[in-house]
Amino acid sequence: MTFKVNKINTIEEYLVKDEYDYVYFFVDAQNGVLSIVSNYGSMGYRWEAPGNNFKKFLIELNTDYLMNKLGKRAFNLDGTIKNVKNWIISCRREKNCTKEEARYVWDYVIDEIQQYDIKDEGFFWGIINSNLEYIVKVDENYFEGIEVDCEWSDYDKYFMNHIWKAFVEQLKQELEAEL
Template sequence: MEQIREAKRISSESYFVQDKYYNNSYFFLNKEKGVLGIVSEYGNMGYVLDCTCKDFKDILIGIDPYYMLSKLKKPVFDLKGTVKNLREWILETRKENNCTKEQALEIWEMIEEIEQEGIEDEGYIFKFFNDNRFLIEEFECDFFCDVVSFLIAKKWTEHDKFFINYIWKSFIDLLKEEKGLVNE
């Protein structure tokens, strides 16, 4: 049985953006298939949007930049936001009488330890709480791992923000210029 159905050369348009730090970003666009590839100092990214019914460039021009960023990359773990979320959660859990004062205190101390150690790994948060599940077995929440997953905060790196606010914007400006939309 043949493993490859088709292999052929296709055409794509190429765009180049260089920032003030001389970091290069190359954008490769196949508008017929809705394919975008990016090779840059800010990461190598790609996205396929099967959009044969509409002009791919129009879609890229109109798309929310941070929505597009979420399609190209994933945000990173945010320790400060996670600690805040965990603290709010344990306070709410205690307020609703879903744990004892002693359980809440132990969990609070675990959260403080995570904060003091400056852990920047969401996997560690899962492992830490999973290893200490005996402290929380009496909680009414049967899906603690789901709760912890929900409480883990994410954020965009400064590189990601720079990319989407400047590099992506410049790429979109090139597309707008091509389509005669420079004054929008």
């Protein structure tokens, strides 16, 4: 197999830094690429059609959309348990299960989930699947009914609210200087 290697000279580098954090932003405006390397980790994305001005595109990005491209939300145990309880209540209202079937899942399956202090969606579904004979009595379509709750980590929130904003301000200054 033969690979073609091209040296790209169109990449601009930015550094957002304070006394604790450093975040390097590498922007290839010609190819719609954003790469980020920091003391918290690395992430990046390439947009196929960001328009004529990639920096303007980055400035106008919704941070939630951006983070969905760059990272992944963390599993939220408390929110997921709340969703499981709401699912059970909904199934009882719709008369999908008996009071006893719902009570068993509420008391024992949720207790098992809480006992392990789960940090991972896969582990959560493992417990659900290990209790499947009880779960399906509440609702056979449990997979569509149980909603896993996920949220951005504290670092992700800090990145969106502080670091990304500082980077965007620099891009805005550059665009204004070009006018």
